[in-house]
Amino acid sequence: MSDPQIDAHGRLRHLLTLDGLGRPRLTALLDRAAALREAARAGHLPALLAGRTVVNLFFEPSTRTRTSFELAARRLGALVVNFDIASSSTSKGETLEDTLATLEAMDSDAFVVRHKENGTPARLAAHARRAAVLNAGDGNRAHPTQGLLDLLTIRDHKGRIDGLTVTICGDVKHSRVARSDVHGLAALGAGDIRLCGPSALLPAATEFPGCAVGDDFDAAIAGADVVIMLRMQKERMETLPGLDEADYFARYGLDRARLARARPEAIVMHPGPMNRGIEIAPEVADGAQSVILAQVANGIFARMAVLAELLQH
Amino acid sequence: MSDPQIDAHGRLRHLLTLDGLGRPRLTALLDRAAALREAARAGHLPALLAGRTVVNLFFEPSTRTRTSFELAARRLGALVVNFDIASSSTSKGETLEDTLATLEAMDSDAFVVRHKENGTPARLAAHARRAAVLNAGDGNRAHPTQGLLDLLTIRDHKGRIDGLTVTICGDVKHSRVARSDVHGLAALGAGDIRLCGPSALLPAATEFPGCAVGDDFDAAIAGADVVIMLRMQKERMETLPGLDEADYFARYGLDRARLARARPEAIVMHPGPMNRGIEIAPEVADGAQSVILAQVANGIFARMAVLAELLQH
Amino acid sequence: MSDPQIDAHGRLRHLLTLDGLGRPRLTALLDRAAALREAARAGHLPALLAGRTVVNLFFEPSTRTRTSFELAARRLGALVVNFDIASSSTSKGETLEDTLATLEAMDSDAFVVRHKENGTPARLAAHARRAAVLNAGDGNRAHPTQGLLDLLTIRDHKGRIDGLTVTICGDVKHSRVARSDVHGLAALGAGDIRLCGPSALLPAATEFPGCAVGDDFDAAIAGADVVIMLRMQKERMETLPGLDEADYFARYGLDRARLARARPEAIVMHPGPMNRGIEIAPEVADGAQSVILAQVANGIFARMAVLAELLQH
Numbered sequence: 040m041s042d043p044q045i046d047a048h049g050r051l052r053h054l055l056t057l058d059g060l061g062r063p064r065l066t067a068l069l070d071r072a073a074a075l076r077e078a079a080r081a082g083h084l085p086a087l088l089a090g091r092t093v094v095n096l097f098f099e100p101s102t103r104t105r106t107s108f109e110l111a112a113r114r115l116g117a118l119v120v121n122f123d124i125a126s127s128s129t130s131k132g133e134t135l136e137d138t139l140a141t142l143e144a145m146d147s148d149a150f151v152v153r154h155k156e157n158g159t160p161a162r163l164a165a166h167a168r169r170a171a172v173l174n175a176g177d178g179n180r181a182h183p184t185q186g187l188l189d190l191l192t193i194r195d196h197k198g199r200i201d202g203l204t205v206t207i208c209g210d211v212k213h214s215r216v217a218r219s220d221v222h223g224l225a226a227l228g229a230g231d232i233r234l235c236g237p238s239a240l241l242p243a244a245t246e247f248p249g250c251a252v253g254d255d256f257d258a259a260i261a262g263a264d265v266v267i268m269l270r271m272q273k274e275r276m277e278t279l280p281g282l283d284e285a286d287y288f289a290r291y292g293l294d295r296a297r298l299a300r301a302r303p304e305a306i307v308m309h310p311g312p313m314n315r316g317i318e319i320a321p322e323v324a325d326g327a328q329s330v331i332l333a334q335v336a337n338g339i340f341a342r343m344a345v346l347a348e349l350l351q352h
Numbered sequence: 353m354s355d356p357q358i359d360a361h362g363r364l365r366h367l368l369t370l371d372g373l374g375r376p377r378l379t380a381l382l383d384r385a386a387a388l389r390e391a392a393r394a395g396h397l398p399a400l401l402a403g404r405t406v407v408n409l410f411f412e413p414s415t416r417t418r419t420s421f422e423l424a425a426r427r428l429g430a431l432v433v434n435f436d437i438a439s440s441s442t443s444k445g446e447t448l449e450d451t452l453a454t455l456e457a458m459d460s461d462a463f464v465v466r467h468k469e470n471g472t473p474a475r476l477a478a479h480a481r482r483a484a485v486l487n488a489g490d491g492n493r494a495h496p497t498q499g500l501l502d503l504l505t506i507r508d509h510k511g512r513i514d515g516l517t518v519t520i521c522g523d524v525k526h527s528r529v530a531r532s533d534v535h536g537l538a539a540l541g542a543g544d545i546r547l548c549g550p551s552a553l554l555p556a557a558t559e560f561p562g563c564a565v566g567d568d569f570d571a572a573i574a575g576a577d578v579v580i581m582l583r584m585q586k587e588r589m590e591t592l593p594g595l596d597e598a599d600y601f602a603r604y605g606l607d608r609a610r611l612a613r614a615r616p617e618a619i620v621m622h623p624g625p626m627n628r629g630i631e632i633a634p635e636v637a638d639g640a641q642s643v644i645l646a647q648v649a650n651g652i653f654a655r656m657a658v659l660a661e662l663l664q665h
Numbered sequence: 666m667s668d669p670q671i672d673a674h675g676r677l678r679h680l681l682t683l684d685g686l687g688r689p690r691l692t693a694l695l696d697r698a699a700a701l702r703e704a705a706r707a708g709h710l711p712a713l714l715a716g717r718t719v720v721n722l723f724f725e726p727s728t729r730t731r732t733s734f735e736l737a738a739r740r741l742g743a744l745v746v747n748f749d750i751a752s753s754s755t756s757k758g759e760t761l762e763d764t765l766a767t768l769e770a771m772d773s774d775a776f777v778v779r780h781k782e783n784g785t786p787a788r789l790a791a792h793a794r795r796a797a798v799l800n801a802g803d804g805n806r807a808h809p810t811q812g813l814l815d816l817l818t819i820r821d822h823k824g825r826i827d828g829l830t831v832t833i834c835g836d837v838k839h840s841r842v843a844r845s846d847v848h849g850l851a852a853l854g855a856g857d858i859r860l861c862g863p864s865a866l867l868p869a870a871t872e873f874p875g876c877a878v879g880d881d882f883d884a885a886i887a888g889a890d891v892v893i894m895l896r897m898q899k900e901r902m903e904t905l906p907g908l909d910e911a912d913y914f915a916r917y918g919l920d921r922a923r924l925a926r927a928r929p930e931a932i933v934m935h936p937g938p939m940n941r942g943i944e945i946a947p948e949v950a951d952g953a954q955s956v957i958l959a960q961v962a963n964g965i966f967a968r969m970a971v972l973a974e975l976l977q978h
Contacts, residue, residue: 079772082716090395092423102749103767110718110771113744118426123415132586133625141416141624144648145423146392273758311767312759335770403708405736431739436728445899446938454729454937457961458736459705 043164053164053172054345056181057222065226069191072337072344079114079340086116087347091148095121096139096163097175098154103311104175107335108151108184111342117350120147135159136166143170148350151175171349173342179213185310186219188341190227192334193265196306200227206259206301207233208291209269209318210240211252216310220267221247235259236269236291239279256291263301267308268293271318284317294320298328306330356477366477366485367658369494370535378539382504385650385657392427392653399429400660404461408434409452409476410488411467416624417488420648421464421497424655430663433460448472449479456483461663464488484662486655492526498623499532501654503540505647506578509619513540519572519614520546521604522582522631523553524565529623533580534560548572549582549604552592569604576614580621581606584631597630607633611641619643669790679790679798680971682807683848691852695817698963698970705740705966712742713973717774721747722765722789723801724780729937730801733961734777734810737968743976746773761785762792769796774976777801797975799968805839811936812845814967816853818960819891822932826853832885832927833859834917835895835944836866837878842936846893847873861885862895862917865905882917889927893934894919897944910943920946924954932956 042059046052051064078084093112095105105121112119122142133141139150149171152160157178164172176182193200205224211217211234224232232250234241244252253259260266276287288294293307307319307329315321324331355372359365364377391397406425410418418434425432435455446454452463462484465473470491477485489495506513518537524530524547537545546564547554557565566572573579589600601607606620620632620642628634637644668685672678677690704710719738721731731747738745748768759767765776775797778786783804790798802808819826831850837843837860850858858876860867870878879885886892897913905913914920919933933945933955941947950957 100749106746106748106768107771109746110744118423120419120422122419123413131625132627134628137624137626137628140645141648142419144645145420145652146649311763312757313763314758315760315763332766332770335767336772339771431736433732433735435732436726444938445940447941450937450939450941453958454961455732457958458733458965459962 051348054183055161055174057183057186057219062226068344072191072340075343076340084114088115088117088350091117091350093117093119093149094142094147096150096152098124101153107338108342111339112346115343139163139166176215179215182215182219184342185216186223188334188338189220190223191337191341192330196330200229202230203264204231205229205265206263207267208235208256209271210275211236212240212242214269233259260300263305265306266301268318271314288317292318293323298323364661367496368474368487370496370499370532375539381657385504385653388656389653397427401428401430401663404430404663406430406432406462407455407460409463409465411437414466420651421655424652425659428656452476452479489528492528495528495532497655498529499536501647501651502533503536504650504654505643509643513542515543516577517544518542518578519576520580521548521569522584523588524549525553525555527582546572573613576618578619579614581631601630605631606636611636621647677974680809681787681800683809683812683845688852694970698817698966701969702966710740714741714743714976717743717976719743719745719775720768720773722776722778724750727779733964734968737965738972741969765789765792802841805841808841808845810968811842812849814960814964815846816849817963817967818956822956826855828856829890830857831855831891832889833893834861834882835897836901837862838866838868840895859885886926889931891932892927894944914943918944919949924949934960
């Protein structure tokens, strides 16, 4: 079965998931992101996307991710349109495929798609005639640019991914971030990936082959090189009987004492937005081991790299 | 009575309606749109609107038309502002004329206006001191850029407008698209314009002099060169006693069998967004005779032509 | 106590208030605004902000002010992002400080902030690591760019601020515009500043040292060089027992008869949006002494001057 992300010439045509991309392609994307970062810091960002049009199609609100994609595209010279779903034809009964075809007929080159249902970006990619589709998060399935920016941030601080011990803690079951991180980490040779959270929020072990899955954060964090904390949605917590915010923080929050169980030079990551005092203590979020703002900064460059890869023919 | 669209030097100052524009001016706009299309495809679109500011003033939501205008203006180098009516001064009790004067004082060069009331663009044009007003649809009165893109699409595929038989089917009574199409088609010499729909949705014949008006789609489509299907609003259908969606499709929907009554080389058009299965069958919408996506593509160039005409002094 | 707007080298780092800026700095900003206006009218606006990113953070809706900032920044070459608070992380429980830090990590250079609570822009400025914060209105405290554009407009028409008699009428108590105007007028030497309105809407006299405060508009306007009318919010009027719109207009509205009490060459100003017939008669708003649209036009250049001052390092 061929990968719908890859065209007949072996080029990346869409970015739907990191799953199956493989080490050479991932490494090339990370290298390109790092090179664009160097260019930006030297004030010589090339207008790689001049004349190109990128459409943001966000069916779930996410100002953070949308803004990151928008800045990435515009700083490379693209024209960006934020398509307002609420007042769009889709809300007037038009099919999503017709909305895509209409926008593509306006000479759009790329669609950045976020949707609460798994598979919507892939479904749109299957309909696109010429344009590229970039998955900006679908359901709990994938958030590939978040995965790339996390890989870049880890590589920046650790010099490698190979052999690292990475602990991901929180609502792993519903997390597209965790899935994309694991796909990327596994492809780049992370030695020990540990998924941790309340048992009701843990995925089936079969879904994450090769990962350790458990509900004991103290055990999971021991000796970790990288600790990735996931956002705990308040609505989700209400579905967990007998677990309030204080309990959650006590068992799954990252404070200084717990972080001391990881390697001394361990880095702390979070995809944002953070719930301070629920999944992470303020002193850790703002502490010397936190690379959370570096993640945000890298997000721009990871997205630039993907856009450049997909749109530079 | 002078035409408020034309200035003292005979130049187009606003675009409010195609009614009365006349063949030479319409032909010049279509030629300009076609020339801009050639330039775009050659990658040499000129920055005709560099330094100009275009304000989208949409009092009715329409992402499709707004996006088309926005892309047209920005690809010619204009700065485009989407004025958010919902959070604007107009909603704080400011008169529409004061909102326009305020935005014009900010050195805006053009206003793209959509409003549910007939005549709002003309009213704003009467108040504008220097800026141009482009009607992006007012009530059921006019949608002149839709008319232009339809004319361009027909001319592209038929080589001419003169002498063509054109059938327009649906809710003609409430359709600004139908009105602007008829104004343009008549001016460019279409031989036989037939308006068709449920009798409750037909306009007074006196409003469309020279057009055939009737409720029998099978008769109206016979021998047509061009079939323009209008969007049937679901809310409108509910006002038609005894006509449900299936009945509507049976009598006024365009399927293959009905299309076979038109000329073999007839083209099928729709202004979008489409209600598949209500006014048009999917196999016709996606079929070889459909030029619906060509309409969308031409929309950009028709709007570019109008903006260039109005703003290049 | 040092001024948080001024950096260690005595340069303006944020613009939070006009209070304390002093005559030389205010004059330099006005001169810069006037120079940018000359450049714009000659068609030679320099791309002073090329490569810079400006984020509009409007927690209160204000299309007018937001659009003015957006046009100012974009016409100087900046990339502008309108951050949609309603669908943002802030609404997902993220602290405002984290939202700012996140956007700053995306290499944003300036934040234009409007908030209903006094002090929010200052609070964000205290957190900014590198970016500049521009107050676009906080509570009833300050609206410094409105103050600057008002000063520029007065200087344009009167040739000076020194020694002028200025009457400000309306809901002074809740008006950030009045506060910023008074700060600027006092610093530039206005001779007689009179604040006037219904007694329930008058500020404590101690808050405006050196200003005359009273509820008799006829007395306050006598001999004025400049009359600044404030917007009367309809919701506020409902809190004034026994004062309906007609009463308000009779006592505090500016009509021709009342304007005749000011100097013959007096100018009339209003920050907009206007309630015609409540605080100002249409014939005065549109009359020969009105400079209301000049204020709007100057708003662009005042904001350009501030952005250039803060971002050109």
